[in-house]
Amino acid sequence: MSQEIKVDLHFHPNLNGFLSSDRSKAMRILLNCLEYDLTALIITEHTYKDPVNSFRSLYQIQQELIKVNPEKYDKLKNIFLFPGIEYMCTEGGEIVLFHDQVDHHGNAFMYEIMKKRHPLLLKPYGLTLMEVIDIAAHYKLSIYAPHPFETKTGSIKIFGKACSTKSFRYRISQIVSNRNLGISVHNGAFDSVADVLKELGVVVPFFEQITSTPPILLDEANSRFNSGGSDAHVPELIGSGIKINLFGELTRKNVYLSILLNKEKKVFKPKRGFFGRIKRLFAGFKQLGVTSREVITEKKIIKQIEKEKKELLEAYVRAWEKGLPIKDIIKLKHLFPGKSFMLSLSKLQIKRLKIAMEKKKLERKNKILLEAA
Ligand SMILES: [Zn+2]
Numbered sequence: 128m129s130q131e132i133k134v135d136l137h138f139h140p141n142l143n144g145f146l147s148s149d150r151s152k153a154m155r156i157l158l159n160c161l162e163y164d165l166t167a168l169i170i171t172e173h174t175y176k177d178p179v180n181s182f183r184s185l186y187q188i189q190q191e192l193i194k195v196n197p198e199k200y201d202k203l204k205n206i207f208l209f210p211g212i213e214y215m216c217t218e219g220g221e222i223v224l225f226h227d228q229v230d231h232h233g234n235a236f237m238y239e240i241m242k243k244r245h246p247l248l249l250k251p252y253g254l255t256l257m258e259v260i261d262i263a264a265h266y267k268l269s270i271y272a273p274h275p276f277e278t279k280t281g282s283i284k285i286f287g288k289a290c291s292t293k294s295f296r297y298r299i300s301q302i303v304s305n306r307n308l309g310i311s312v313h314n315g316a317f318d319s320v321a322d323v324l325k326e327l328g329v330v331v332p333f334f335e336q337i338t339s340t341p342p343i344l345l346d347e348a349n350s351r352f353n354s355g356g357s358d359a360h361v362p363e364l365i366g367s368g369i370k371i372n373l374f375g376e377l378t379r380k381n382v383y384l385s386i387l388l389n390k391e392k393k394v395f396k397p398k399r400g401f402f403g404r405i406k407r408l409f410a411g412f413k414q415l416g417v418t419s420r421e422v423i424t425e426k427k428i429i430k431q432i433e434k435e436k437k438e439l440l441e442a443y444v445r446a447w448e449k450g451l452p453i454k455d456i457i458k459l460k461h462l463f464p465g466k467s468f469m470l471s472l473s474k475l476q477i478k479r480l481k482i483a484m485e486k487k488k489l490e491r492k493n494k495i496l497l498e499a500a
Pocket residue numbers: 137139171213273358
């Protein structure tokens with residue numbers, strides 16, 4: 128017999144570390160998880176918002192509350208926090224990575240991998256979708272598409288095709304099924320605002336695209352598992368997610384494995400009266416403020432990355448012109464995210480590169496001739 132549990136697999140704590148205001152926010156997050164009877168919460172913070180410390184501080188505060196006041200906070204033991212990130216790929220689409228291994232201090236295995244082996248994973252736009260999938264597969268990190276049908280940061284962005292086309296659906300379902308990814312069936316980011324608008328008879332397609340993944344895409348994708356979550360950026364909007372079957376006893380490992388086995392599409396949303404909905408609507412506007420600021424930050428990061436790319440391309444050409452050893456030049460190429468390195472060079476740079484390469488070839492030839500003589 129399996130038991131049904133509620134999980135939120137997409138959440139942004141927006142914590143900056145160990146500030147005192149963060150402490151009260153962390154407490155509100157945990158208490159809201161209790162209020163909505165959540166068994167699991169995945170911290171899927173954006174990489175530019177310090178997921179490593181956000182997860183650790185939330186984890187440590189949870190442990191501390193249980194230890195200091197076991198009578199009051201005993202139930203917190205049954206909420207399992209998992210480390211994750213929401214990663215913005217070079218193509219502009221987002222993907223969620225998560226894992227279960229954490230030590231007593233809240234240091235997560237996946238964050239250690241990111242810091243020590245793949246620092247580009249801590250930087251948005253540093254890696255392509257395929258590169259991220261390869262890293263996740265290598266370290267057995269779990270991965271899912273958080274809002275595959277959304278046109279701005281959904282996987283759709285990666286293909287740049289209109290979302291209603293069959294070919295787009297085919298490509299995304301191919302990636303999900305071939306690379307064994309999970310897919311989100313529900314994303315609650317705009318629920319609080321969309322629900323009230325709907326009651327007023329206003330349907331905003333953008334909200335719909337994020338909220339529910341079309342069943343036809345879910346069928347075609349044949350995902351490894353079905354995911355879903357609140358995508359809340361403020362504690363007040365915790366309360367939606369998916370119901371899954373828990374296999375075995377209630378342990379951290381079993382909760383994690385049950386998430387990965389979930390093929391159901393059971394979405395839950397908070398049931399609230401009129402005032403509750405108004406309260407959530409206000410929280411929804413607060414969240415829109417947070418996400419708009421994120422968009423501004425993301426735009427700045429894109430600009431910065433574009434600048435860095437340009438500098439890197441120029442350095443690559445100059446390295447050829449100055450005759451640096453090949454292995455140093457190749458290192459530069461490896462710094463460049465994605466596989467479009469040569470395609471990104473300007474016509475003039477390609478011309479300069481060809482001349483430099485010809486020169487190098489000629490020098491090598493002369494050297495061989497000289498040695499032979
Ligand atoms: Zn998100």
